Amino acid sequence: MNVLVIGANGQVGKHIIHKLKDSEHEPVAMVRKTDQIPQFEDLGVKTVLGDLEKDFENAYLGIDAVIFAAGSGPHTGADKTILIDQEGAIKAIDRAKHFGVQRFILLSTMGADRPEIGPDDFKFYLYAKHRADEYLKTSGVNYTILRPGGLTDEKGTGKVKLQDHINDFGEIPREDVADVLVQLLSWDNAENRGFDLISGDQSLEDVLSH
Numbered sequence: 001m002n003v004l005v006i007g008a009n010g011q012v013g014k015h016i017i018h019k020l021k022d023s024e025h026e027p028v029a030m031v032r033k034t035d036q037i038p039q040f041e042d043l044g045v046k047t048v049l050g051d052l053e054k055d056f057e058n059a060y061l062g063i064d065a066v067i068f069a070a071g072s073g074p075h076t077g078a079d080k081t082i083l084i085d086q087e088g089a090i091k092a093i094d095r096a097k098h099f100g101v102q103r104f105i106l107l108s109t110m111g112a113d114r115p116e117i118g119p120d121d122f123k124f125y126l127y128a129k130h131r132a133d134e135y136l137k138t139s140g141v142n143y144t145i146l147r148p149g150g151l152t153d154e155k156g157t158g159k160v161k162l163q164d165h166i167n168d169f170g171e172i173p174r175e176d177v178a179d180v181l182v183q184l185l186s187w188d189n190a191e192n193r194g195f196d197l198i199s200g201d202q203s204l205e206d207v208l209s210h
Contacts, residue, residue: 001102001185004028004063006052006092007070009036012107012151015178016067017045023182030059052088057095065103066096067181078124085125089132093139103191104141105184107177108133110149110169110196133194144184145194148177161200162207170198183208 003020007013008029020027021043029040030050037047050056052070060066072084089106096104108129111118115126136143149170156175180197184190187208 001064002026002028002062003065003067003185004030004048004059006030006050006056006059006066006068007107008040008047010069010071011153012174012178012181013069015175016069016181017043019178019182021045025065025182025185028059028063030056052084052091056092060095060099060101063099063101065105065185066092066101067105067107067185068092069107069181071107078128081125081128086128086131090135093132093136093141097139097141102142103185104136104139104143105181106133106136106143106145107181108145108147108194110147110166110198112147113165113194137192137194142191144190144192146177146181146184147194147196148172149196149198151177157199158203159200160202160204160207161198162195162204164193164195166196166198168198172197172199176204179204 003025005013005016008017009031017027027045029045029047031047032051040047048059050059072080111126112129112133115130118126133145149172151174152171154173156173
């Protein structure tokens with residue numbers, strides 16, 4: 001499949017591009033600025049210009065699936081978070097539906113399915129993610145929502161815990177998150193479901209075989 005990666009220049013997004021390059025899929029990196037293009041061209045990856053705050057409709061031409069990994073981050077203000085993590089995601093979902101995209105994988109965050117129990121200074125972030133997640137669920141687009149725990153820059157281990165709900169908060173390397181996002185594209189059991197994700201004891205292959 002031709003897979004549009006929204007947020008390709010982000011910390012998780014760059015890992016996603018590399019994982020897609022090693023898969024049967026063809027990545028298309030959506031970037032905001034022209035100076036971000038060369039790093040992807042050097043990898044032999046197609047790029048398209050698009051800005052979640054403005055227009056990015058042209059990015060969907062010839063696209064079969066979308067991985068939405070863009071985010072303002074939990075340390076920006078509420079306005080920016082709503083603009084990118086909520087409204088940007090909703091616009092991306094609408095365009096996916098308009099263009100008949102087959103799969104939409106949304107990178108969310110652990111706790112977004114129950115934002116009311118999050119810490120006060122984090123709730124605006126959880127609620128923005130929550131609203132985007134809920135919008136996707138009712139959009140009619142074939143979706144999967146991935147809610148990882150705290151993201152680290154450690155090298156991926158390939159060992160994960162992936163469940164509908166995980167009660168204990170944990171961490172996971174960004175590289176492992178990217179690996180799971182790419183594998184979910186081909187996992188039929190993931191269609192129209194959401195998952196929590198942290199580091200665990202099982203290999204991703206074992207998890208996806210059940």
